[in-house]
Amino acid sequence: MMELTIERLSKRYGQHWALRELSLRGAPGMLGLVGPNGAGKTSLMRMIATLLEPTEGTIRWNGQDIRTHGQTLRQVLGYLPQDFGVYPEFTGRQFLRYLAAMKGLPTSLVHRRVDEVLEIVNLEQVADRKLPAYSGGMKQRIGIAQALLNDPELLIVDEPTAGLDPAERVRFRTLLASLTSNRIIMLSTHIISDVEAVANRLLILREGRVLADTTPEALLASAAGSVWSVTTDQATALQLQASYQVSTMVNQVHGITLRIVSATRPHEAAVVIDPSLEEAYLLATGRQAVQV
Numbered sequence: 001m002m003e004l005t006i007e008r009l010s011k012r013y014g015q016h017w018a019l020r021e022l023s024l025r026g027a028p029g030m031l032g033l034v035g036p037n038g039a040g041k042t043s044l045m046r047m048i049a050t051l052l053e054p055t056e057g058t059i060r061w062n063g064q065d066i067r068t069h070g071q072t073l074r075q076v077l078g079y080l081p082q083d084f085g086v087y088p089e090f091t092g093r094q095f096l097r098y099l100a101a102m103k104g105l106p107t108s109l110v111h112r113r114v115d116e117v118l119e120i121v122n123l124e125q126v127a128d129r130k131l132p133a134y135s136g137g138m139k140q141r142i143g144i145a146q147a148l149l150n151d152p153e154l155l156i157v158d159e160p161t162a163g164l165d166p167a168e169r170v171r172f173r174t175l176l177a178s179l180t181s182n183r184i185i186m187l188s189t190h191i192i193s194d195v196e197a198v199a200n201r202l203l204i205l206r207e208g209r210v211l212a213d214t215t216p217e218a219l220l221a222s223a224a225g226s227v228w229s230v231t232t233d234q235a236t237a238l239q240l241q242a243s244y245q246v247s248t249m250v251n252q253v254h255g256i257t258l259r260i261v262s263a264t265r266p267h268e269a270a271v272v273i274d275p276s277l278e279e280a281y282l283l284a285t286g287r288q289a290v291q292v
């Protein structure tokens with residue numbers, strides 16, 4: 001059984017609500033937790049990981065409240081925090097063996113399991129190099145490797161692609177996609193393309209509230225008819241940019257082509273085009289901002 005049930009979960013720091021009444025039922029697959037900085041993603045993940053006390057609400061794993069059955073959840077939990085740090089004096093292999101021992105893996109299993117996770121994240125070749133020699137992407141893959149040591153049923157990854165270059169981002173995305181079968185993965189990001197094509201569900205948060213609990217397909221469909229393309233002179237382009245949510249602006253020989261996210265036609269020459277997921281996300285999160 002693998003069931004995460006969250007009911008009316010809230011977190012308050014002082015007078016500030018970081019999360020308000022979030023309810024969610026998690027099932028195997030990848031749940032993308034998307035929202036701007038400060039949306040409440042980290043607070044939510046830390047509460048699920050039993051590292052932060054909720055102010056209100058309950059989190060259940062297989063029907064058991066994790067306030068009283070935290071250990072049961074921790075046994076099947078893998079967690080890569082946003083600020084995951086590595087120890088400079090270790091090689092990748094030594095670091096993983098150390099963490100495996102800390103997590104209580106039986107000694108007889110440690111070497112084999114560390115070799116397995118190194119293979120999963122494709123770091124066998126560099127496993128005996130010291131960690132400071134790793135690239136940002138390799139460090140994040142070591143982070144995933146440590147989270148996989150106990151073959152978790154629930155894998156939580158908090159903004160893992162921050163600071164990675166585009167090639168590393170893609171590699172990391174592919175790695176996570178390969179891990180989705182038979183476990184719940186929760187991945188937070190403020191960059192929607194990180195979860196495009198890999199998440200089967202999207203939870204969009206803003207200022208502690210759920211703006212949408214949807215799928216990439218449904219989010220895209222919701223933006224149909226609300227993304228426009230228009231090619232104009234520079235002065236008009238600047239005016240449009242001031243009044244509308246412009247997702248891209250490209251200089252052409254004969255003018256400037258803008259892609260505009262707007263529920264209404266932004267310019268008489270504008271034509272409807274297919275939305276990208278990012279544009280659909282902008283529409284969902286920026287509705288108030290684009291009112292003109």
Ligand SMILES: Nc1ncnc2c1ncn2[C@@H]1O[C@H](COP(=O)(O)OP(=O)(O)OP(=O)(O)O)[C@@H](O)[C@H]1O
Binds near residue numbers: 013016042043044
């Ligand atoms: N320990 C804390 N004390 C006070 N306020 C906090 C604390 N941690 C978070 N907050 C506030 O709660 C809100 C949600 O923060 P949280 O880190 O959960 O959001 P986030 O979506 O993960 O953003 P980020 O990507 O910046 O981490 C923010 O307004 C933040 O400033």
